[in-house]
Amino acid sequence: MNQGSISLIPKTYHRLSPLQSSIKPQIETTGEEAIASIASATSSSEIESLRVSLLGKKGSITGMMSLMRDLQNEEKKEFGRTVNEVKGNIEKALEARKEEVEREELMVKMESERIDVTTPGIMSQGVGRRHPLSMTMERATEIFMSLGYDTVTECEESPEIESDYYCFEALNCPPDHPARDMQDSFYLNDPDGPEETYMLRTHTSAVQIHQMEKRKPPFRIVAPGRVYRKDDIDATHSLIFHQVEILAIEERGVLTLGDLKGTVEYFLKQMFGPEIKVRFRGSYFPFTEPSMEVDVWFRGKWLEVLGCGMVDPRVLEKAGIDPEKYSGFAAGFGAERFAMVTYGITDIREFYNGDLRFLDQFPHFKDQGMKAFLEGRGTSDVEAEEGGGDKEEKVEKKEKKKADPPAAGAELDISKLEFKVGTITKVWEHPDSDKLWCEEIDCGEESPRTICSGLRAHYSASDLEGKKVVVFSNLKKRKLGGIPSDGMVLCSFTDDDSKVVLIEPPSDAENGEVCKFEGYEGEPATGNQIDKKKMVQAIMPDLKTDGDGNVVWKGVEMKVGGGTVGGGGLKDVQVG
Known part of the structure; x- marks a missing residue:
């Protein structure tokens, strides 16, 4: 039939x-x-x-x-x-x-489409590709870092599980506020129950409250992160997406609405190109006043890209910052929207389907793709432009570039690094290393710092407890063997490391006092800026002890508390 x-x-x-x-x-x-x-x-x-x-x-x-x-x-x-x-x-x-x-x-x-997971990990189909979301967020973050913003990405500082207080109340949204109708949240317990309510965060604005409670103004932060909202999944909506937020707080009168507009316009031109047209429209957000939405003229139409405004004084007050003394601005945008516009992606679900064929459409690195896609050129065009020379020549150039330390520019001097006096109050063995001590150090701050240092071969715990030291205090916090280490204890040392001696501040120096070098009065850099510009490699080689055993940078003595900082008895050696 x-x-x-x-x-x-x-x-x-x-x-x-x-x-x-x-x-x-x-x-x-x-x-x-x-x-x-x-x-x-x-x-x-x-x-x-x-x-x-x-x-x-x-x-x-x-x-x-x-x-x-x-x-x-x-x-x-x-x-x-x-x-x-x-x-x-x-x-x-x-x-x-x-x-x-x-x-x-x-x-x-x-x-x-089956993948044999037992096959040896040998790439046979070319190199891997960066995810367009990762490239977009990284690009945005780097633009704000170049303006002096510090990144906030650590789990403890940017938690994805938040309390109702940080998601809503601290942001000027009490329980009966109509703005809550704008958010459909994933609650982890009964929002009407007697205990504190927790949820998957609906926006990264909660990070701003944590940082305002933790930091002392002035400061500037950029916080990329993942957020969650109940929504019907379709080509333009997802239950999970990403945001990037900024917050800048200064003394009242330093930052104005004009500064906010200038910052936003600079950022958008860096993202989309210097010819992009930008317009600002009045809007409403519970946590900023006044508030604005920002559009760009993109491919023949106005496209809304972000929201911003001056931080509402009540938000500052709730976070413990005096609104009569300080003010600032905030802005935020969705990374998916930027990536979809930049790379011509029409369905948001493509970001999360894990299909390698999707990633193969995009450039290896963000710098190869952003401008090319805006100009209508393909990935192959960009790779052809940047692919001159044979493979061995490329590898040789890459290794040479990686091996050469950055030159110390005129703006990179010892004032970018901050050194504080502190006292070691407690010492214990690192649980996973036989070379490290864990030290609790009082640097005159709200709480003592925990620092891991490789001094077990040179000092006993009893020798260290009660010792006054100098701490390299604006290093970015890092985990050493699973324990976060917030800074570095300065020592002088011989070339063969046979002698390692603690730097000795004057006896009258108080915990928290900052060591100074005459003639170098610049502002200390943030931990992210130190990493990005490789300031340690550029500046620290000139930190030494002189012939008298005092700590100097390019011949200028380190001083604090009315006296000179000593090198612990070692002369003409490196300090670090």
């Missing part, structure tokens, strides 16, 4: 009226033949074609019902029951076979 054009109505059916007893077995036989055709179908498209030819508006089974007008009234009931029974059997057969075929097709697809 031809599956594409099944005819279930014999010509003899027309004008049969009194012959109902002979019609019924023929209808049943025709139904059995149709079911046999369905059972032999091998693809979803073939099953759909059978369904239309059998049960569609002009289908064979549907057409049978038109014969009822040629039957006597007493025969119509029996005829209708027979046709409906055949129709029901065909519908069941179609549904069952459709499930089987779809399962078979899925297994074939899975087999064709």
